[in-house]
Amino acid sequence: MAARKRAPRTQAARAKPAGGRRRPGRGAVSRKTKETDIAVSVELGGLVAAIRTGLPFFDHMLSQIARHGALGLEVYAKGDLEVDAHHTVEDVGIALGEALREALGDKAGLARYGHAVVPLDEALVEAVVDLSGRPHLTFNARLPSGKRFIGDYDVDLTQDFFQALVNHARLTLHVDVRSGRNLHHVVEATFKAVARALRAATVREGTALPSTKGVL
Ligand SMILES: [Mn+2]
Numbered sequence: 344m345a346a347r348k349r350a351p352r353t354q355a356a357r358a359k360p361a362g363g364r365r366r367p368g369r370g371a372v373s374r375k376t377k378e379t380d381i382a383v384s385v386e387l388g389g390l391v392a393a394i395r396t397g398l399p400f401f402d403h404m405l406s407q408i409a410r411h412g413a414l415g416l417e418v419y420a421k422g423d424l425e426v427d428a429h430h431t432v433e434d435v436g437i438a439l440g441e442a443l444r445e446a447l448g449d450k451a452g453l454a455r456y457g458h459a460v461v462p463l464d465e466a467l468v469e470a471v472v473d474l475s476g477r478p479h480l481t482f483n484a485r486l487p488s489g490k491r492f493i494g495d496y497d498v499d500l501t502q503d504f505f506q507a508l509v510n511h512a513r514l515t516l517h518v519d520v521r522s523g524r525n526l527h528h529v530v531e532a533t534f535k536a537v538a539r540a541l542r543a544a545t546v547r548e549g550t551a552l553p554s555t556k557g558v559l
Pocket of ligand 1: 403527533
């Protein structure tokens, strides 16, 4: 895919015009530490998905966020995978959260609430989102016992990813794994349910701010 050959920084910079003026519905974040080097761009209602984190299963999950969240999403991450995947997954969550927060802007006209219950064969996961401005995660995941890894991906990182996303996008998220036997199914249904809930919460319904408080 041609899009994958472009340099990460150029990708993120492209979503943000010179002078730093914000474009409605879009956010872009570049974040570099001693552990990770990450560029993320988000476009509400966008179509492009280009994702490369060095973790194939995580790429597969971020693709679900893009497709089922109706988000144009570019994620390029180079992390210290020789240590393990934790820094990379968590820092992508931070950068995606920051970019999403920028894309949400003042949230005027957005639905604010979103709810989805998504099956993947025997797995069933519920997610509820509120673009509340207040970070909160409730994560009830009864994972199938006896396995923790899908490929190189430690499923423990799923909660760390959503915690980072919630903290930096400043949203409320409740995840309930209702049932499931296959670990891949359970984790994938979790990402899809969160994506569907996000899609519903970020849909444009009008122009009013979805809060009687006057700010979100
Ligand atoms: Mn899958």
